[in-house]
Structure formats: structure tokens, C-alpha cells
Amino acid sequence: MARAAExxxxxxxxxxxxxxxxxxxxxxxxDPEITDAEYDELFRRLxxxxxxxxxxxxxxxxxxxxxxxxxxxxATVTHRQQMLxxxxxxxxxxxxxxxxxxxxxxxxxxxxxxxxxxxxGVAVELVYExxxxxxxxxxxxxxxxxxxxxxxRTIKSVPLRLRTGGRAAPRLLEVRGEVYLPLxxxxxxxxxxxxxxxxxxxxPRNATAGSLKQLDSRITANRPLDLVCHxxxxxxxxxxxxxxxxxxxxxxxxxxxxxxxxxxxxxDEVAAYxxxxxxxxxxxxxxxxxxxxxVDDRTLQRRLGQVSRSPRWAVAWKFKPRQATTRVLxxxxxxxxxxVLTPAAEMEPVAVGGVTVxxxxxxxxxxxxxxxxxxxDHVVIERAGDVIPYVVEVLTERRTGEERRFHMPQHCPVCGxxxxxxxxxxxxxxxxxxxxxxxxxRLQFFAHRGAxxxxxxxxxxxxxxxxxxxxxxxxxxxxxDLATLVELERxxxxxxxxxxxxxxxxxxxxxxRFLTALGIRQVGDATAKALAEHFRTLDAVVAAPVEALQxxxxxxxxxxxxxxxxxxxxxNARLVKQLVAAGVKPAPVERAHGRLAGKKFVLTxxxxxxxxxxxxxxxEALGGRVVGSVSKETDYVVVGTDAGSKLKxxxxxxxxxxxxxxxxxxxxxx
DNA sequence: TAGCCTCGAGTTCA
DNA sequence: CTCGAGGCTA
Numbered sequence: 158m159a160r161a162a163e164x165x166x167x168x169x170x171x172x173x174x175x176x177x178x179x180x181x182x183x184x185x186x187x188d189p190e191i192t193d194a195e196y197d198e199l200f201r202r203l204x205x206x207x208x209x210x211x212x213x214x215x216x217x218x219x220x221x222x223x224x225x226x227x228x229x230x231x232a233t234v235t236h237r238q239q240m241l242x243x244x245x246x247x248x249x250x251x252x253x254x255x256x257x258x259x260x261x262x263x264x265x266x267x268x269x270x271x272x273x274x275x276x277x278g279v280a281v282e283l284v285y286e287x288x289x290x291x292x293x294x295x296x297x298x299x300x301x302x303x304x305x306x307x308x309x310r311t312i313k314s315v316p317l318r319l320r321t322g323g324r325a326a327p328r329l330l331e332v333r334g335e336v337y338l339p340l341x342x343x344x345x346x347x348x349x350x351x352x353x354x355x356x357x358x359x360x361p362r363n364a365t366a367g368s369l370k371q372l373d374s375r376i377t378a379n380r381p382l383d384l385v386c387h388x389x390x391x392x393x394x395x396x397x398x399x400x401x402x403x404x405x406x407x408x409x410x411x412x413x414x415x416x417x418x419x420x421x422x423x424x425d426e427v428a429a430y431x432x433x434x435x436x437x438x439x440x441x442x443x444x445x446x447x448x449x450x451x452v453d454d455r456t457l458q459r460r461l462g463q464v465s466r467s468p469r470w471a472v473a474w475k476f477k478p479r480q481a482t483t484r485v486l487x488x489x490x491x492x493x494x495x496x497v498l499t500p501a502a503e504m505e506p507v508a509v510g511g512v513t514v515x516x517x518x519x520x521x522x523x524x525x526x527x528x529x530x531x532x533x534d535h536v537v538i539e540r541a542g543d544v545i546p547y548v549v550e551v552l553t554e555r556r557t558g559e560e561r562r563f564h565m566p567q568h569c570p571v572c573g574x575x576x577x578x579x580x581x582x583x584x585x586x587x588x589x590x591x592x593x594x595x596x597x598x599r600l601q602f603f604a605h606r607g608a609x610x611x612x613x614x615x616x617x618x619x620x621x622x623x624x625x626x627x628x629x630x631x632x633x634x635x636x637x638d639l640a641t642l643v644e645l646e647r648x649x650x651x652x653x654x655x656x657x658x659x660x661x662x663x664x665x666x667x668x669x670r671f672l673t674a675l676g677i678r679q680v681g682d683a684t685a686k687a688l689a690e691h692f693r694t695l696d697a698v699v700a701a702p703v704e705a706l707q708x709x710x711x712x713x714x715x716x717x718x719x720x721x722x723x724x725x726x727x728x729n730a731r732l733v734k735q736l737v738a739a740g741v742k743p744a745p746v747e748r749a750h751g752r753l754a755g756k757k758f759v760l761t762x763x764x765x766x767x768x769x770x771x772x773x774x775x776x777e778a779l780g781g782r783v784v785g786s787v788s789k790e791t792d793y794v795v796v797g798t799d800a801g802s803k804l805k806x807x808x809x810x811x812x813x814x815x816x817x818x819x820x821x822x823x824x825x826x827x
Numbered sequence: 828t829a830g831c832c833t834c835g836a837g838t839t840c841a
Numbered sequence: 842c843t844c845g846a847g848g849c850t851a
Contacts, residue, residue: 344843493837501838512840520837520844545839545842583845679847681835711833713848785842788832802842 165206169213172203176219190554192480192537193446197245220466231303231370234294236282237331238390241299242466243449243473249428252450255472256424259452262461262469269453271400272430273387273418275473277444278337278365281309282390283412288319288326295369299466308369311378312336314385320411331390332412338365339442342381360480360539360549361444387415387449399453420453427474435476440802447475480539481514482552483507488519488532488563492571492594494602494676496586500525500563502536502548509540517546521583522565529553531560569594590728596630597623599676603631606770607682608674609663613656621645631732634660635739664740668695671743675733677723679716686746687711688720693745699724699733751780753823757790758783761804762797764817766826775824787812795820 179189179196189196200219207214214220246252259268280296293309294302309315319326338346343361350357358364368380386407389397397403404414417434421427431448438445452458452470461469483504490498500519507514517538519525528551530536535555536548565585567576574589587595600619604611611634622628627641637660642653666674672685672695680688691709692698698720706717723729758776760769760783767775772795773783787794787806794807794814807814815823 348844495836497837499837514839516839518838540839545837679835683834711848715847716834784833786833790832 165210166213169203169206169210169218172199172206173219175199176203190552192482194480195482197475201245231305231372233297233301234292234304235301236294236296236299236390239299240280240282240296240302240333240390241463241468243471244467246472246474247477249424249431252427252431252472252474253424255450256427259461259470263457267423268457269399270421270427271404271418271451271453272421272427272434273415273449273451274434274441274445275447275449275475276335276337276385276415277360277362277446278335279362279369281305281334281336281369281384283309283315283332283334283384283386285319285326285330285332287328288321288330290315290317303370305369307374308371308377309336309384311374312382312384314383314413316411320409322409325394326410327392327394329391329393330395330410331392332386332407333388333390334384334386334412335415336365336369336382336384337361337443338368338380338382340444341442346380383443384413385415386412387418397455399455400451400458401453403455421450431474438476440800440805442805445476447473449473479509480537480549481507481509482535482537483514485530485532485534485536485548488525488530490565490570490585492569492587492592492598494595494598495678496588496592496595497584498565498569498576498587500565502530504536504538507538509538509546512540514538514540514546517548519548522585523583525563531556531562533557533560591629593623596628600628600631600634602676603634603674604663605674608670609666610670611656611659611663613652613659617647618645618656630735632735632739635664635736635741664742666741666743667746668693668698668743669746671695671736671741672698675723675729677720679719684709684711684716689746695733695737695743699730751778752825753779753781756781756792759785759787759791759794759803759807759812760797761794761807762800764795764797764820766817766821772820779824793820793823 176196176199179191179199203218204220207218207220244255246255256268260266282292282294282296282302283290284292284294290310291306292304293306293315294304296302310317319330338361340361343358343364346364347357358367364380365382368377368382371377387404388400389403389407395406397406401418401420404418408414419430421430427450434445434448450472452461458468458470463469483506485502485504487503488500489503490500492498500522502517502519504515504517519528519530528548530548530551535552537550537552538546539549540546565576565578568574569576569587569589569592571594572587572589572592574587574592576585576587578585589595597619600623601614601616603609604614604619622634622637622645625645627637628634637657639650639653639657642648642656643650668689669682669686672680672688673682687710688698688706692701701720703714703717703721706712706720707714712720724733753776756776758781760772763769764772776783784791787803787810789810789812791807791810791812794803794812796804796807796814796816804814806812
């Protein structure tokens with residue numbers, strides 16, 4: 158028993174030291190070593206131990222205060238009322254417990270809540286005296302923060318004087334809010350920094366903290382920070398019955414209230430609100446890491462009061478973290494279709510945003526060197542914006558000295574050919590003309606939907622065909638027969654027959670598909686289509702001199718040279734000849750005409766009545782074009798379910814939007 | 828010559 | 842989906 162108590166004491170002390178350390182890194186140095194999720198984990202563990210062992214709680218425990226001492230350089234501001242932090246919840250069960258606690262405390266059956274997105278930024282307080290902004294400060298440790306008035310004043314959405322519509326302003330108004338950097342501004346800032354040779358910010362919150370702590374407010378003024386408000390501290394000369402009323406009053410005074418807030422009548426509605434925001438998270442123009450649930454009635458809020466460091470009437474329901482830290486086990490190059498060696502990191506499996514991640518591409522050597530990722534490093538990984546994980550930053554302070562740098566091999570790991578880096582290019586390329594890795598990728602690209610469209614020829618089969626030597630060059634595909642195919646693993650007579658039919662079918666292709674399938678550098682499906690429309694026949698494309706190629710829309714000197722170089726290479730000329738000899742017949746396509754001739758479409762989200770490639774075909778059949786990104790040149794954005802950032806951009810640029818019904822009507826479907 | 832627009836290329840997990 | 846870069850246009 159005594160020994161158990163000792164070990165608990167030991168663990169509490171260890172946790173406190175760790176939390177104090179990370180507090181300092183985060184709040185004072187703006188340079189955290191661990192993710193928020195890991196920090197929260199430590200904090201929760203300490204809270205749990207202290208709850209179970211109240212005798213061990215001391216006033217200097219990190220649980221007994223909010224943050225750490227402010228960095229030097231700014232004057233200190235004492236908040237009239239302590240700026241509290243929120244209790245966290247990570248599941249519906251915990252929110253139900255929160256609701257049950259409150260109902261029990263107040264002896265009520267039902268409580269109305271307000272839901273707000275939990276903005277991932279920097280918490281601040283603005284003080285308005287007689288309606289004039291006098292002080293802006295960071296939260297700091299909750300009791301005292303830093304005076305960042307000059308920087309706050311640069312934020313466009315912060316009124317320097319409240320709008321009162323002729324009536325008297327409140328004598329005193331302390332507003333609590335969150336400063337953040339909108340995502341597009343964050344990306345633009347990182348691009349600029351990269352060009353200037355400065356390190357990138359790991360995430361918008363770090364960028365916000367860095368911007369807000371500039372001693373020179375002219376720098377801050379160049380960062381398009383924004384501030385939204387979600388609460389008040391001390392107020393004289395005004396009062397609000399509910400949180401919703403408070404937000405409305407702030408808005409009336411010209412402040413920006415937290416967007417997308419809602420009054421919620423039950424835990425069910427709270428859960429629906431949470432799920433809705435979680436689903437729309439990626440499409441929002443700012444980062445959020447959860448929702449904040451507050452008791453709406455301010456009188457009830459006062460009755461509930463607070464427990465040590467947080468109000469009893471609010472809880473932050475956090476989303477599953479999209480960031481996580483893990484360790485790089487190995488870095489190895491993979492060989493792509495064009496021979497490019499792409500370094501990839503193999504990591505200890507870790508859960509991020511609901512899936513287990515093991516691999517992440519490191520894109521190229523410049524990236525590896527810029528981030529200085531080494532084998533054995535602890536890294537922060539993220540699945541932001543899209544699904545694909547990437548390494549955000551290396552936690553250099555966790556290095557032990559055992560880490561190994563990755564060097565690009567001088568010879569291809571698959572075929573042993575020399576690896577070269579062309580002048581002015583970031584990519585390293587395998588020069589092996591018969592590299593099996595390249596052949597596999599090229600074969601798969603050849604069979605791809607947008608190219609020859611050979612269904613059933615997937616990764617596994619390609620692997621077998623190349624490894625068994627059945628396919629040494631692309632034209633070998635057209636010499637396969639039933640007897641050899643059925644020898645392969647997992648290949649019966651039925652699937653072999655189907656595959657042969659698909660291969661046979663692919664011979665009746667179109668010129669643009671065929672040109673795409675060849676895999677000419679810088680020629681994708683759009684350029685292939687333009688070439689086909691311009692030259693009409695394969696022979697004409699193959700024979701075209703550079704000057705003629707440049708007459709094609711979107712083909713300049715670079716692309717023209719690349720095309721010419723491809724066909725001038727004897728092995729490529731032979732490849733084209735052999736494919737044609739094998740029976741491949743690329744048919745010319747009609748020039749674009751039709752009802753939608755010259756119209757540009759962008760597709761976003763999913764459609765119920767057809768797939769995206771199908772929608773593209775339908776549009777093109779009527780002479781329209783489908784492009785990947787929205788610009789003011791775009792004629793229509795087709796908005797499906799779960800539309801992404803393209804819809805936002807369309808709204809901003811005032812581009813016409815079509816829902817599925819309107820789109821079908823345009824296509825001429827009933 | 829700069830800035831916009833579009834295209835190409837690479838890519839993870841279930 | 843996003844980034845980098847080629848090509849086009851004001």
C-alpha cells in the first residue's frame with residue numbers, strides 16, 4: 158500500500174514537471190515540442206490522479222493555474238476577471254455526463270445550450286472604455302497576459318470604437334475572443350516565407366501566435382489576422398440574458414461574433430451540431446479543433462460558477478486530432494512512372510483523424526533537406542485538407558544522436574541503373590531504360606481509365622506480368638494469350654478471358670486517349686486532347702516539327718520540345734509502331750462543338766445520378782470543358798453533395814453554381 | 828514582365 | 842487535393 162502511494166506521488170511529480178516544461182515551450186517560446194493531443198493527455202492524467210488523491214494537490218500544480226508566465230518584451234496586463242480555459246470532452250458520453258452534472262446541479266430537466274466552433278487560434282481580451290478600444294491582451298496565464306494592443310489594432314475586424322447607433326456606449330466592456338489566421342492567408346504567408354528563404358509555420362495557430370507577438374506592429378499589419386468574439390469579462394452599463402443575446406449585442410457593436418453559432422435544445426442537438434461541423438471542417442476557411450458548448454442562460458451560468466480553472470457551464474468537445482507524432486523507422490526511395498525517385502517515410506503506425514497511418518511521401522530531396530527529416534526522428538504528421546498524410550515538422554529536441562540522414566542512392570534500387578539529377582530540377586531520375594519499376598508504373602498508367610481503359614489490369618496483376626517476364630515492353634500486352642494467363646496466381650479461366658476481352662477492346666481507342674497513354678512528359682489528358690484536335694491523326698502528331706507543335710493551344714517551347722524529344726527517341730518510335738502493328742487504332746476526334754462549346758465547368762462534390770468521369774464525358778460530348786480549379790473564367794461550378802473549397806471560391810468570384818437538378822437540365826435530361 | 832490560369836504529377840488507406 | 846511550373850494575357 159505504502160509503495161503504491163509512493164509511486165503515485167512520483168508519477169504526479171513527473172507529470173507536473175513535464176507539463177510545466179511544455180507550458181513554457183508553448184506559451185512563452187511559441188515553440189511546442191508535442192502536439193495538443195499529447196499535452197491534453199498529460200494534463201488529463203494529472204487531473205485524474207489529483208482527483209483520486211486530493212491530499213496530493215498543491216497550489217503550485219499546473220492544474221491550479223491556466224498557463225505560464227508571459228514572454229518578456231511586452232508590458233503585462235492584469236485581467237479584471239480571470240480568463241478561464243475550458244474542460245475538454247472527446248466523446249458524446251463525456252458531453253452527456255456534462256449535461257447530467259448541470260441538470261443535477263440546477264435540478265432541471267432540460268437545459269438550452271449554445272454551440273460555437275472552437276477556433277484554433279490565440280485567445281485574447283479587448284477592453285473598451287466608454288466605447289473606445291484601450292487595451293488588447295493575450296490570455297497569458299489567465300490572470301496576467303501581454304499587452305499586444307498595437308498588434309490587435311492592426312486587425313481589420315476589430316473596431317477601434319464601438320458602433321452604438323447614437324446611444325451611449327457601455328462604460329466598460331471586456332470582450333473575449335480568438336485571433337486566428339484564415340487558411341488561405343496562412344498558405345499565402347508560407348509561400349512568401351518559402352520564397353524569402355524563411356522557415357514555414359507548422360500550422361495557422363503557430364503563425365497567429367508568431368504574428369501577434371511581433372514587437373514591430375508593422376509586420377503584424379501585413380498578416381491578415383482576424384478576430385472573432387465569443388464572450389465577455391467585466392461589463393458595466395450593459396447586460397445580456399443569454400449567450401445568444403450576448404453574441405448579438407457584440408455584433409451590434411461592430412465586433413465580429415464567432416460564426417456558425419446555434420442555440421441547441423438538447424444533447425441530441427448538441428451532437429448533431431458537433432457532427433455537422435466535424436463533417437464540414439475541411440471546407441471551412443479557418444481551422445477549428447472542436448465545438449464549444451455553453452449553457453445559454455447567463456443567470457444559470459452564474460449559478461453554476463467555476464471549478465478551479467474552468468467554468469462549470471461550458472465544455473470544449475474536441476474533434477479527433479488530425480495531427481499526431483510518431484517515429485520515422487526508415488526512409489526509402491520509390492521509382493515512379495517517369496523514373497523519378499520519390500523518398501517516402503515508413504513510420505510507426507499512428508492514428509490520425511480516424512485512420513492508421515504508416516507511410517508518408519516526402520516528395521523530393523529538397524523537402525527532406527528543408528525539413529531535415531532523418532531516420533529515427535520523431536515527427537509531427539498531419540492529414541490536413543485532404544486525406545494524404547504528410548510530415549509537418551521534425552521534433553529536433555527529441556533527437557538522441559542515433560538518427561541517420563537519408564541520401565539518395567546513386568543507383569536505382571530496382572534496376573541498378575545510374576541515378577541522375579538534371580540541371581535545375583529537384584527530381585532524381587533512374588536512367589534505366591528497362592527498369593521494371595518504371596515499366597510497372599507505365600503499364601498501369603497505360604491501362605488507366607483516362608488512357609487505354611483496360612479494366613481488370615490493376616496493381617497486383619501488373620506486378621505479376623512484369624515479374625514473370627510476360628510483359629517486357631508495353632506492346633507485349635497485346636500478345637498475351639489464355640494459356641499463359643491462367644498460369645498466374647489468382648487468375649482463372651473466367652477472369653483471364655475477361656481481361657483478354659478488355660485488352661482487345663482497348664484497341665478501339667481515340668487519339669487523345671492513345672497520346673495520353675504513351676506517357677509523354679508534360680502531356681496529360683488536356684494537352685493530348687488539344688494535340689489530337691489540332692493534328693487529327695497520329696502520323697501528323699509524330700511527324701510534327703517543334704514549330705508546328707507550338708501552334709497548339711497550351712503548348713509552348715517546353716512542352717513542344719518534350720513531345721519532339723519523345724518521338725525522336727528510337728525506342729519510342731518503335732513502341733508506337735509496334736502498338737499500331739498489334740492492332741491499336743486511335744480514332745480521330747471531332748473538334749469541340751455543340752451547345753456547351755467553349756464553356757468551362759468545375760465539378761465539386763458527388764452527384765447522385767452519375768460518377769464524375771461520366772459527368773465529364775457528358776459535358777465534353779456537348780463541347781464543354783472540365784477544368785480542375787475555379788477561376789473567373791469558369792462558366793459553371795457543378796455543386797454536388799459534400800462540396801469542397803471550390804464552392805467557397807465560386808461564391809467569392811461570383812461564378813454561376815448549378816445543383817444537380819440544374820446541371821441535368823442543362824445537359825438536357827428531364 | 829507580372830500575375831493569373833491551367834495542367835501534370837504524385838499519392839494514403841480501406 | 843495540392844503544389845510547382847509552363848503558357849497565356851494584360
